[in-house]
Amino acid sequence: MNSQTAPLSKKSMIPKGLLVAIGGKEDKENDLQILSTVMSLVNKEKKKIEIITTASQHPKEVGSDYYRIFTKDPNHTVGLLHISTREQAADVSFLERISEADVIFFTGGDQLRITSILGGSPIEGEILRRYREEFCIIAGTSAGASAMSKTMINGGDSREALRKGTISVSSGIGLVDNAIIDTHFVERGRFSRLMQTVSMNPRNTGIGLGEDSGIVIEEGCILKAIGGGITVILDGQNLKYTNVANINSDESIAIENLVIHTIVDGYGYDLCRKRYLKPDDLRRMHLGESEENTNENN
Amino acid sequence: MNSQTAPLSKKSMIPKGLLVAIGGKEDKENDLQILSTVMSLVNKEKKKIEIITTASQHPKEVGSDYYRIFTKDPNHTVGLLHISTREQAADVSFLERISEADVIFFTGGDQLRITSILGGSPIEGEILRRYREEFCIIAGTSAGASAMSKTMINGGDSREALRKGTISVSSGIGLVDNAIIDTHFVERGRFSRLMQTVSMNPRNTGIGLGEDSGIVIEEGCILKAIGGGITVILDGQNLKYTNVANINSDESIAIENLVIHTIVDGYGYDLCRKRYLKPDDLRRMHLGESEENTNENN
Numbered sequence: 001m002n003s004q005t006a007p008l009s010k011k012s013m014i015p016k017g018l019l020v021a022i023g024g025k026e027d028k029e030n031d032l033q034i035l036s037t038v039m040s041l042v043n044k045e046k047k048k049i050e051i052i053t054t055a056s057q058h059p060k061e062v063g064s065d066y067y068r069i070f071t072k073d074p075n076h077t078v079g080l081l082h083i084s085t086r087e088q089a090a091d092v093s094f095l096e097r098i099s100e101a102d103v104i105f106f107t108g109g110d111q112l113r114i115t116s117i118l119g120g121s122p123i124e125g126e127i128l129r130r131y132r133e134e135f136c137i138i139a140g141t142s143a144g145a146s147a148m149s150k151t152m153i154n155g156g157d158s159r160e161a162l163r164k165g166t167i168s169v170s171s172g173i174g175l176v177d178n179a180i181i182d183t184h185f186v187e188r189g190r191f192s193r194l195m196q197t198v199s200m201n202p203r204n205t206g207i208g209l210g211e212d213s214g215i216v217i218e219e220g221c222i223l224k225a226i227g228g229g230i231t232v233i234l235d236g237q238n239l240k241y242t243n244v245a246n247i248n249s250d251e252s253i254a255i256e257n258l259v260i261h262t263i264v265d266g267y268g269y270d271l272c273r274k275r276y277l278k279p280d281d282l283r284r285m286h287l288g289e290s291e292e293n294t295n296e297n298n
Numbered sequence: 299m300n301s302q303t304a305p306l307s308k309k310s311m312i313p314k315g316l317l318v319a320i321g322g323k324e325d326k327e328n329d330l331q332i333l334s335t336v337m338s339l340v341n342k343e344k345k346k347i348e349i350i351t352t353a354s355q356h357p358k359e360v361g362s363d364y365y366r367i368f369t370k371d372p373n374h375t376v377g378l379l380h381i382s383t384r385e386q387a388a389d390v391s392f393l394e395r396i397s398e399a400d401v402i403f404f405t406g407g408d409q410l411r412i413t414s415i416l417g418g419s420p421i422e423g424e425i426l427r428r429y430r431e432e433f434c435i436i437a438g439t440s441a442g443a444s445a446m447s448k449t450m451i452n453g454g455d456s457r458e459a460l461r462k463g464t465i466s467v468s469s470g471i472g473l474v475d476n477a478i479i480d481t482h483f484v485e486r487g488r489f490s491r492l493m494q495t496v497s498m499n500p501r502n503t504g505i506g507l508g509e510d511s512g513i514v515i516e517e518g519c520i521l522k523a524i525g526g527g528i529t530v531i532l533d534g535q536n537l538k539y540t541n542v543a544n545i546n547s548d549e550s551i552a553i554e555n556l557v558i559h560t561i562v563d564g565y566g567y568d569l570c571r572k573r574y575l576k577p578d579d580l581r582r583m584h585l586g587e588s589e590e591n592t593n594e595n596n
Contacts (some may be wrong), residue, residue: 159485162508162528162560180526187457189487195558210460213550230460230490230550239578243562252511252528252562256574260493260558262460264541264550276554278539 017131017138019175023183023229024108024142028065034227035069037199038139039076041216042102049078050101054117055109055143059084061109070105089121098126103137106144112154114147115172124173131175138175140185145214148222149181150174151204153197161192164248169197169203176217179205179271186210186230194234199255200244202236205271213264221272224282225263233269233276235259315429315436317473317515321481321507321527322406322440326363332512332525333367336437339514340400347376347400352415353407353441354514357382360405368403378447388403388417391440396424401435404442410452412445412489413470422471429473436473440481443512447479448472449502457488463547467495477503477569484508484528497553498542500534503569510563519570522580523561531567531574 018041026034039047051066059285063080070078079097083089086285100106104127106114118124130136138148152172160166169180170206182194196207209215213229225231241256261276262271268277277285302352316339324332337345349364351357361378368376377395381387396402402425406414416422428434436446444450450470458464467478480492483506492504511527523529539554559574561567564573575583 040482073311151332158487162484186460186490189456189489191489192484195560204391228550230506240574252526253560254565254576255558255560256576258558260556262493262553264552267552276538278554 013220015132015220016134017136018129019061019148020137020139020206020214020226020231021145021148021176021181021209021217022139022141022214022227023145023185023211023231025184025187026141026214026227028069028261032069034212035066037216038103038137039070039073041137044102046075046077048100049076049080049103049105050097051078051105051142052081052083053107053109054081055111055114055147056107057109057113059107062109066105066107083117083123086117089118089123091123095122095126098123099130101136103139106138106140107149108142108144110149111146111152111172112170113150114143115170118173119171126239127173128175128200141214145181145183145209145213147172148175149204149207150177151180151197151201153180153193154181155262156193157186158190158193161196162253163250164244164247164253167193167196177220178203179207181207181209182246183209184211185232191232194232195255195258196253197296198234198236198258199239200255202239202258204236206232206234206236207275208234210233215263217271222270222277223263224268224286225265227265228271229264231263231289233261233263235261235274235275306485311518311519313430313435314432317429317446318435318437318512318524319443319446319474319479319505319507319515320437320512320525321440321443321483321509321529323482323485323509324439324512324525325510326367330367332510333364335514335524336401336403336435337368337371339435342400344373344375346398347374347401347403348379348395349376349403349405350379350381350442351405351407352379352381352446353409353412354405355407355411357405360407364403364405379423381415384415384419387416387421389421393420393424396421399434401437402428402436404436404445406440407444408449408452409444409470410468411440412441413450413468416471417469425471426473439512443481443507444479445470446473446504447477448475449478449495449499451478451480451491452578453492456486456488456491459494461548461553462542463543464552465491472589475518476501478506479505479507481507482509483530489530492530493553493556494551496532496534496556497537497540497551500537500556502534503531503572504532504534505530506530513588515569520566520568520575520583521561522566523563525563527562529561531561533557533559533572533574
């Protein structure tokens with residue numbers, strides 16, 4: 001971890017874990033670029049991986065795909081956590097497995113299943129604690145990525161978006177603060193629904209993950225794009241005006257001045273400082289050459 | 299016409315005509331808000347309207363819809379110009395009708411039909427001349443709107459966009475300079491293809507017209523939103539970086555800093571000064587109170 005990527009808040013608030021948010025439909029047959037990256041983040045030969053299938057109504061089918069991939073390396077210990085009730089979300093043996101996992105992987109499905117089953121549960125508490133206090137990887141794809149943010153989009157048709165009341169938002173797990181993560185983003189043309197959500201509270205940065213692409217989030221701030229696709233960043237901090245508070249339900253939303261970026265493999269974005277990071281910027285950060293890092297590391 | 303809306307170039311370059319670009323699927327059955335607005339721009343009881351069906355492969359069906367609507371007012375003289383060959387695009391009797399029309403209306407279909415049949419023809423020349431030199435209305439919906447800009451998107455799937463080479467662009471009629479007009483915009487999630495096109499040459503402002511919504515363009519600069527939908531403005535003038543010149547075909551495009559707005563009925567945008575216009579700004583302009591207009595009009 002590099003001290004120069006510390007968030008603006010207190011150092012003690014910097015999470016020790018890493019997040020990997022994936023836009024869905026990551027490659028599972030060929031070079032497995034994204035899933036391999038998830039594994040490569042743990043510098044251990046024998047990794048413990050737990051797959052949480054809570055999002056899916058077909059947990060066994062969904063889980064077996066990832067089980068097959070992650071057990072290709074015989075050194076890995078892979079478990080499936082088919083948590084589908086609030087009782088199971090408090091299960092002591094499940095809790096122990098979460099406590100010991102190097103990688104906790106959330107599959108796709110419906111993000112409302114994740115939050116309604118895990119929200120406020122001991123399992124969720126332990127995931128949040130470990131992310132804050134210990135090095136571990138929390139990864140999620142599709143619904144598993146959407147649920148990571150504190151504010152979570154759980155429904156709404158992009159074709160009908162930019163009209164008041166058409167997008168449904170609720171509380172996510174809250175691993176990522178001040179951001180809203182949407183998935184299948186370019187492929188399902190979800191720009192309008194993320195614009196609408198960001199304009200309703202521009203403190204939140206919109207993160208639109210394309211399919212077969214994702215981001216690694218370091219220290220709660222530094223996003224690094226991975227995979228073959230595109231991640232869209234929607235920055236509302238310079239929003240000048242919106243009519244959203246003055247119109248009725250279903251009326252069209254006027255918005256002045258959102259900033260939009262795309263990042264691809266090798267590029268990044270600093271969520272805390274709202275700064276675009278080119279490959280050279282990321283390299284400098286890892287060499288400890290950023291402007292914030294002067295003599296401390298010498 | 300208000301002198302304060304003059305573009306930054308010479309006054310003699312200010313077109314005397316008005317453009318109305320419509321995003322497709324405008325209401326044809328109920329209150330006809332957009333089509334009525336087109337008619338209301340001509341301050342004459344007896345209006346001459348010519349419908350150009352060139353974009354469509356089913357010109358009679360498409361034309362008859364608009365013929366029915368525009369002839370509801372018995373004072374109107376409505377003609378159908380089924381121009382489907384280069385020979386017809388030079389027809390002297392058609393040319394005469396174009397010269398005398400108060401409203402020239404382009405239907406939807408395929409914008410490449412418009413440009414490949416009319417491009418460089420006497421009919422196109424006369425439309426461009428009239429727009430520059432005389433008060434008249436040139437309106438177009440869907441393909442008829444897309445063809446208005448100098449740079450025209452003619453194909454490309456938004457779901458595959460933001461990868462080099464996936465969007466097809468050619469020359470439009472050229473009524474609107476320094477802009478690219480896309481249609482069915484929110485409904486078909488076309489943000490990615492317009493972002494890609496604008497980032498390839500950020501001199502062009504992207505205009506994404508939603509369905510049942512449109513813009514009136516005054517003096518080649520001032521866009522005023524009409525209809526019930528949303529128009530998206532994509533301003534590339536502060537683009538800081540893109541990798542598009544350095545990547546291979548089909549690779550993902552990184553883009554830093556595009557600005558995005560939405561305008562709805564009552565709002566506008568100054569294409570020449572890249573300025574968002576709220577209802578109050580538009581009112582002030584019509585009262586001759588803008589900063590550019592000091593003593594000239596008093």
